[in-house]
Amino acid sequence: MLPWFENDRFPLYLAPMAGVTDVIFRHLCKEQGADVMVTEFVSAEGILQRDDRTRHYTDFDDAQRPLGVQLFGSDGVRMGEAARKIIDWKQPDFIDINFGCPVNKVVSKNGGSSLLKDCPLLASVAREVAKAVPIPVTAKMRIGWDANLVNAIEVARILEDCGMQAIAVHGRTRAQGYTGLADWEVIGQVADAVKIPVIGNGDISSGVDVEIRRAQTNVKGIMIGRAAMVNPWVFKEAKHYLATGTHAPHATVEERFNFMRRHCQLAIARNAHMGELPTIRSMRNRLMNYTKSIPGGKWLRQRFSQIGSVMELEDIFAAYLVHQADHGHEHASNVEEPTLNAEH
Secondary structure (H helix, E strand, O other): OOHHHHHHOOOEEEOOEOOOOOHHHHHHHHHOOOOEEEOOOEEHHHHHOOOHHHHHOOOOOHHHOOEEEEEEOOOHHHHHHHHHHHHHHHOOOEEEEEEOOOOHHHHOOOOHHHHHHOHHHHHHHHHHHHHHOOOOEEEEEEEEOOOOOOOHHHHHHHHHHOOOOOEEEEEEEOOOOOOOOOOHHHHHHHHHHOOOOEEEEOOOOOHHHHHHHHHHOOOOEEEEOHHHHHOOOHHHHHHHHHHHOOOOOOOOHHHHHHHHHHHHHHHHHHOOOOOHHHHHHHHHHHHHHOOOOOOOHHHHHHHHOOOOOHHHHHHHHHHHHHHHHHHHHHHOOOOOOOOOOOEO
């Protein structure tokens, strides 16, 4: 059994999300209590071609362990070769195979969730990667391709037979994308059908959600994705609820701004070659995500949509405090949902 499941531990995973769960965001979520990390997915072919951008996605620091690098592809032998290269470079704690990404550009190359329609090929990929590397291999999948092909139990049993040591199951089909509700009944059925740990994923945004799914199913861990984008404190809040049965106080506005400032500063330091303005521009959507549930969030998002420096962040915060003092009663219920990126 993987060490992070031993002694009845119930780990909280940060879900891999393209363009979101980079080395900095993983570091910040680890500080907030996330137990297990998985990188943004990387192309096996990109690794084999020694593409610097692809290799960049595999970066991590030891404080983020246990950590897995997630690969996608459809040629098991080539993926095994790519996994060995990653191990030579970075020595992750496990390799994770992506059988869940719904994005067309991945599916069109017979990767991600497309393999749910081709169980022999899926089995070949899982078996070859597990055979190729000396570290554990896990998988992330969806419950099926569409409503007419919900084959999660069959797929999970195949993956177990092929040597996967844990499976994360997102409770939606590929056709659903991120619409509708995650089907936790199917996730529970998968957890009952295999002996390896199953990690449940889908519509988890609080400690109550974690506790309910742990009580109602045999999942051995929970994976949190989109909720962490707007509330990285969800891991700390969930652990507090699991330990005490009471809700932790939500992050204050000041704590949110401190987090934003630190995220920006770390991003600037890591991307020194880019410069501050391009880095902060790339952070705009992420800063807007952090305004969820802040009174006056719309006012903040309008300003974050044009932000270009950390100094501007400080100015916006100072102006925000004045704005709320003058207009706070008008915005107390302003909790508009920001646009969320997708997990894979």
